[in-house]
Amino acid sequence: MTAATNTKRNLVTAALVAPAAAWLMIFLVLPFIAMLVFAFGERAPEGGYQAAFTFAQFANLPTRAAAFWNTLILAPVGALACLLIAYPVAYYLAVKANPRYRLILVSLVVVPFWTSLLVRTYAWMYILGSRGIPNLLSMIGIEDVRMLNTPGAVLLGIVYGYLPLMIMPIYVSLEKLDRRLLEASADLGAKPVSTFFGVTLPLSLPGVMTGVALVTILLLGEYLIPQLLGGGKVFFIGNALVDLFLQSRNWPFGSAIAVTLVAVVVVILMVAMRIAFRVAGTRQVDLV
């Protein structure tokens, strides 16, 4: 290979990478740097940001302990709830369903994504509100049941909203499953249950890990569902951020919380990848 073709190849690579690199710089790296700068600043008297170098914002983090705590509980609980429902669905779609209808069934999982989550969450507000399920209950004599604006409503909204994100990666990993392995397992005398736990489940774990990481990370930033189905009372980091930027106008503190949240996400992502690699015994895990 000559030096000239080498240079040409490098130029082509650079040209192909450039748009993505520019995108990342402009929309990810630069805003993050701005956020870091804000995080060490002060709230201006009328709100916003004024230059300073202080750790006061980070020292103030404990005042949002409840929001951090709620979020750090919600994210894994929400992801686990999604997983418990998603796995059987994905298994059915990938293994049991008639291949003829598989595409239709998979589309049914994806179709809700064509509508904004906001609109779908409003539908839940109606279903859980007095004119929805509580109204039906009152017809059979159960009066004044309150469903909307409860932690249960928030969890329901979250499972509903994030379920497809859990189903799809698990479905993909189960679909790639080599059926001959299942036959081999059966030939060697394993019962279906042992085949599932010995073969199917381990081989689908990369998909499970991808789904869990995807849902957990997105849940860490969730604020819409708690706001709408929790009545603004169930408070997560996302809500604290919206509040600090839009009401208290305390940009430095908001930035400090956001930086801390990013740090938490990075740690979770690294741990998840480590576990995924170990479980899968390979470095070819498509994580997120």
Add this chain to the structure above:
Amino acid sequence: MSKWYRENAPITADQLADELMRLKRGSVTRRHFLGVTGLGLATAVLARQPGLFNSTAFAGDLGTQMSIATWPNYHDPATFEAFQAATGVAVEVNVFGSNEEMLAKLQAGGTGWDLFVPTNYTISTYVKLGLIDELDMSKLPNYDAATETARFTNEGTVDGKTYAVPKNWGTTGIALNSSKIKKPVTSWKDFFEIAMTEADGRAMVHDYQLTTIGNALVSLGYSFNSIKPDELAKAEELLIKVKPHLYAINSDYQPSMRATDAWMTMCWTNDGAQLNRDMPEIQFVLGKDGGEIWSDFYAIPKSAANKAAGYALLNYLMAPENAMKEHIANGAPTTDSRVMKLLPADVTGNKIVYPDEASLTPLEFGAAVTLTDPGRAELMARFKSA
């Protein structure tokens, strides 16, 4: 009514709920609903209708669209439709829950609003921060300072210059569903007590520090505008004690009150009048221990992209016959005696809209300092994250 959407900013959650409720009540047409929610635009794009984005022909220098930032349930949609019919300018409506949120958006820049509706106590701060223009009164021939009530309008003028002209005034009282709550509620002290007992899980407070903290202060016997740390600490204690009993912290309470999910809420005059008009069992009372009296203004942001249209709409809204229709629809009292003369007797005789002078006596106007006081901002944030 077509709408223009900037990037990822479609209708807000509050707006959508508001429009859905109105559609359900039948107070807007399906066409209007599709228009303001963007669903109509989406349909139009899918149908590849020609000429969707180029209806400029007759609009002249006003452009084809403008944006107003205002409060929930605050305008008659027919007003903007009529304005569009007259000028060709479509009005995009952005709905907010607090003045703090409006200020935050203006401070961050690039709001795209050509007109907005700040409350009396915020205007001096907007002037100080250089966020609003002094109004060019020559562009507002329909406004007449001589027919305005000074008590409600003087905060629009700073250092002798007019920065804002009044929309209407009102109060912040208590709306309660009398078919659900039997105990009498006559004060903010009652409000917080009932919220923890008879209306447990059914009461709402605003997602707004001025009124939520202010009314908690009033219920404890302090000033609505207090920024004294010890008094704020007492108010915080009360709010955090009440929080587990609340139905929601939300400034857009009409949908919940109409669905009877909520039975009692902090409530502005106009919402109180609208709720009572449609559901007579919902009553509106003023705290005998105090609370807020306010006036809302129209102002033009310095950053407005289409000031010509901002002035045009403002002038349109200042015409007494247009303002009269707005007032009948929105239910808030007018500051303008010309409008007062045009209003029908059932509006001017409505005690929710025009209460006795005596019941207004204990009420206080919001003070400028409460908008920027970090103590109140942080209290509200702690209350919500508790």
